[in-house]
Amino acid sequence: MSMSEAKKKTGGLAGVVAGESAICTCGLGNGLNYYGYAIEDLANHAEFEEIAFLLQYAQLPNSKELEEYKNKIIAQRELSENLKTILKAIPKETHPMNLMQTAVAALGALEAEKEDFSNQDEKIIRLLGILPSVLCYWHHFVHFGKEIDFNSNQKSIAGYFLEKLQEQDPKEDFIKAMQCSLILYAEHEFNASTFTARTCASTKSDIFSAVAAAIGALRGPLHGGANEAAMGLIESFSSVEEAIEGVNRKLENKELLMGFGHRVYGLGGDPRNALIKVWSKHLGGETLIFKVSEAIENLMKEKKPNLPPNADFYSASAYHFMGIPTAYFTPIFIMSRVSGWCAHIKEQRANNKLIRPSSEYIGPSPRKFIKIQDR
Ligand code: SDX
Numbered sequence: 001m002s003m004s005e006a007k008k009k010t011g012g013l014a015g016v017v018a019g020e021s022a023i024c025t026c027g028l029g030n031g032l033n034y035y036g037y038a039i040e041d042l043a044n045h046a047e048f049e050e051i052a053f054l055l056q057y058a059q060l061p062n063s064k065e066l067e068e069y070k071n072k073i074i075a076q077r078e079l080s081e082n083l084k085t086i087l088k089a090i091p092k093e094t095h096p097m098n099l100m101q102t103a104v105a106a107l108g109a110l111e112a113e114k115e116d117f118s119n120q121d122e123k124i125i126r127l128l129g130i131l132p133s134v135l136c137y138w139h140h141f142v143h144f145g146k147e148i149d150f151n152s153n154q155k156s157i158a159g160y161f162l163e164k165l166q167e168q169d170p171k172e173d174f175i176k177a178m179q180c181s182l183i184l185y186a187e188h189e190f191n192a193s194t195f196t197a198r199t200c201a202s203t204k205s206d207i208f209s210a211v212a213a214a215i216g217a218l219r220g221p222l223h224g225g226a227n228e229a230a231m232g233l234i235e236s237f238s239s240v241e242e243a244i245e246g247v248n249r250k251l252e253n254k255e256l257l258m259g260f261g262h263r264v265y266g267l268g269g270d271p272r273n274a275l276i277k278v279w280s281k282h283l284g285g286e287t288l289i290f291k292v293s294e295a296i297e298n299l300m301k302e303k304k305p306n307l308p309p310n311a312d313f314y315s316a317s318a319y320h321f322m323g324i325p326t327a328y329f330t331p332i333f334i335m336s337r338v339s340g341w342c343a344h345i346k347e348q349r350a351n352n353k354l355i356r357p358s359s360e361y362i363g364p365s366p367r368k369f370i371k372i373q374d375r
Helices: 003-009 039-045 048-057 063-074 081-088 096-110 120-144 157-166 172-185 192-202 207-218 226-235 240-252 271-284 288-303 311-321 326-350
Strands: none
Touching (some): 039 172, 039 271, 048 326, 063 120, 096 207, 096 326, 120 157, 157 326, 172 271, 192 326, 207 326, 226 326
């Protein structure tokens, strides 16, 4: 589809094929697949580190490879003293996404990737190991003045994050729900943050700059920030009846319902929704939060079937039921999507061409310059 046809459609490069990739298919009618594996199989039968390995090396690990990979990630959980100094200087009021972006940019300064990218795989594992530590270390320091350590018996990123955030052994079903969420959020083709990462990588910039740029894109409520905004929507209602009335009013006012709609998924819906909804129901199915969520979902199904719930809608209540502060929902998205971003950075590097599209000029015709003294 040409740019002008796409522009007529909705702008935002909708419908434009902006490059080739072997990593993920979504919205093409054959479901959501990472390197050919269906999301349902991955979410129901694997743990997140298997998917992180798949995205990093384009194949699923065997048991020995997974064990070694997990141990490498565990070994990368520590924060350096310099990084702790930087994090301690970031105020409590800071948006956690800016905290995460600062930490990744700081890693680019303190633990730079080699200019020939020969240690890119080590840096990917560093990011997988350190990101949960960054959020938890800052959280406990700015809120309680406490500097946590990074020791843990938890072998998974999911379990380690929950343990360090809440300073207690996480419940098994919380770990399983978090594993599922991390798998669902890991990769999604040329979404805005991934395309940002690829564009940055295409200039031959370093991995930390590309990931920091991607975090900036993910922060927006039209993208990753939607899970936090969806929680705000759900919590704003104190009954199912009030939710139905409120959502109807928002639709009449042409307001956006956060957690619904998708550039790629239409009537067929986002396959990730059903998978995370199972965990939200398991963790809090009898609560008002879940009942309000389901009432909103059913109303949207009836009134706006072309705006299905996306991965963010039930992620919100699932995280809420695990006791995670709403402001940390999108940072969790980073801990997962960093594996997808880095898969695309590696793929871009392997067959690089600077990403530089053209624009359709709609500005003034050529005109005569008038010097400042004559204006
Ligand atoms: C993610 O791309 C990815 O893959 C992203 C992601 C990933 O894994 O990386 O899946 C993660 O970002 C999911 C999306 C999270 N965002 C939200 O939930 C925010 C709410 N959703 C909308 O902002 C919107 O649906 C988008 C941004 C997600 C998609 O928008 P598009 O494709 O640009 O479509 P559009 O904004 O042009 O909307 C078309 C029409 C408009 O109405 P009209 O002007 O034609 O009358 O649908 C309406 C929109 O107003 N609409 C909505 C709506 N989404 C679109 N109306 C109410 N509520 C909504 N959520």
